[in-house]
Amino acid sequence: MTKRKLDNARVIITGTSSGIGRALALELAKYNCRLVLTARRAERLEELKAEILNSNSELNDQNVQIVVGDIANDDVRLEVLQTAIREFGGLDVLVNNAGVGAFGLFENADPDRLLQILDVNLISSIEMTRIALPELFKSADAYKQTKTGCAPIISFTSSIMGKVGAPYSSEYSAAKCGLHGFTQALRAEIKSKGVDVLTVSPGTTKTEFFDSVIDKTGMANWPAHKPVTPEYVAKRIVKSLKRGDHELVPYFWGEVLCVLNRISPGFVDRVMSWYA
Ligand SMILES: NC(=O)c1ccc[n+]([C@@H]2O[C@H](COP(=O)([O-])OP(=O)(O)OC[C@H]3O[C@@H](n4cnc5c(N)ncnc54)[C@H](OP(=O)(O)O)[C@@H]3O)[C@@H](O)[C@H]2O)c1
Incomplete structure (x- = not known):
């Protein structure tokens, strides 16, 4: 845990065309971070780049790079990393944020839905991390020697559903729970090399996530609950990156659910089955 x-950090954020990733890019631009923005919607990324450059005269065209493409594609992930190396000379902060959901009972699922959810939420984040590790280790060595610049960190956007599996979101819960197992293992492996790992578990956040789901054949009828804004989540993530936190749950009722699940998992199972 390093403060x-x-x-001026060199940052990659995946899933920057909307929601939490977009808000995080705007927040990190306030620190003059050099940014690689990536997602599939090119015009959204161009708009975001223009907004960043208009709001910060310290940053120039070269400081904000765009890579358009599907993060589940090996070549796109490589291009994202190579852009940071070519344009910024390396990488300090990797934010694996791109994600997509699906709402429906598992009994109605098909292999295609499962693979898409696992690919975008889990495998792409893990693979992006694997190829970026050598650059993050270089950044850690440089930081150890000079004590200047940014001590490296990897952030993963998981979900409350990565801590408590929820009905109608079984594959999504599986993918996000997978991220929790992976990040805990990775954190232990790379701590001594000087790279931190942050796992972020947002609760309901007002983004395009609910419009972008790849399937909506059924949904749990949860009690009404107020979403937080992506700007709020982004501010909390920045605070956690600065502090070197291991975990962040930027949603009050999400934290309550996690505590309940720890002390009384049987009760939480019963509550979940009411909504199935
Ligand atoms: N909103 C919530 O309530 C909530 C709660 C818990 C966790 N989360 C997590 O928060 C993260 C951000 O989601 P959000 O709420 O900000 O939703 P969002 O507004 O829908 O943003 C999702 C981002 O991921 C990108 N993306 C999705 N599939 C992609 C693909 N195949 N290749 C490249 N980029 C892809 C989207 O860009 P393009 O469509 O342009 O490619 C978009 O930029 C996700 O990991 C999500 O699971 C959200």
């Missing part, structure tokens, strides 16, 4: 300064 870090984010000023």
Whole structure:
């Protein structure tokens, strides 16, 4: 757990065309971070780049790079990393944020839905991390020697459903729970190399996530609950990156659910089955 300064850090954020990733890019631009923005919607990324450059005269065209493509594609992930190396000379912060959901009972699922959800939410984040590790280790060595710049960190956007599996979101819960297992293992493996790992578990956040789901054949009828804004989540993530936190749950009722699940998993199972 290392406290870090984010000023001028070299950052990759996946899933930056909307929601939490977009808000995080705007927040990190306030620290003059150099950013690689990536998602499939090119015009959204161009708009975001223009907004960042208009709001911060310290950053220039070269400081904000765009890579358009599907993060589940090996070549796109490589291009994202190579862009950071070519344009910024390396990488300090990797934010694996791109994600997509599906709402429906598992008994109605098909292999295609399962593979898409696992590919985008889990495998792409793990693979992006694997190819980026050598650059993050270089950044850690440089930081150890000079004590200047940004101590490296990897952030993963998981979900409350990565801590408590929820009905109608079985594959999504599986993917996000997978991220929790992976990040805990990775954190232990790379701590001594000087790279931190943050796992973020948002609760209901007002983004395009619910419109972008790849299937909506059924949904749990949860009690009404107020979403937080992506700007709020982004501010909390930045705070956690600076502090070197291991875990962040930026949603009050999400934290309550996690505590309940720890002390009384049987009760939480009963509650979940009411909504199935
Ligand atoms: N909103 C919530 O309530 C909530 C709760 C818990 C966790 N989360 C997690 O938070 C993260 C961000 O989601 P959000 O709420 O900000 O939703 P969002 O507004 O829908 O943003 C999702 C981002 O991921 C990108 N993306 C999706 N599939 C992609 C693919 N195959 N290749 C490349 N990029 C892809 C989207 O860009 P393109 O469509 O342009 O490719 C978009 O930029 C996700 O990991 C999500 O699971 C959200």
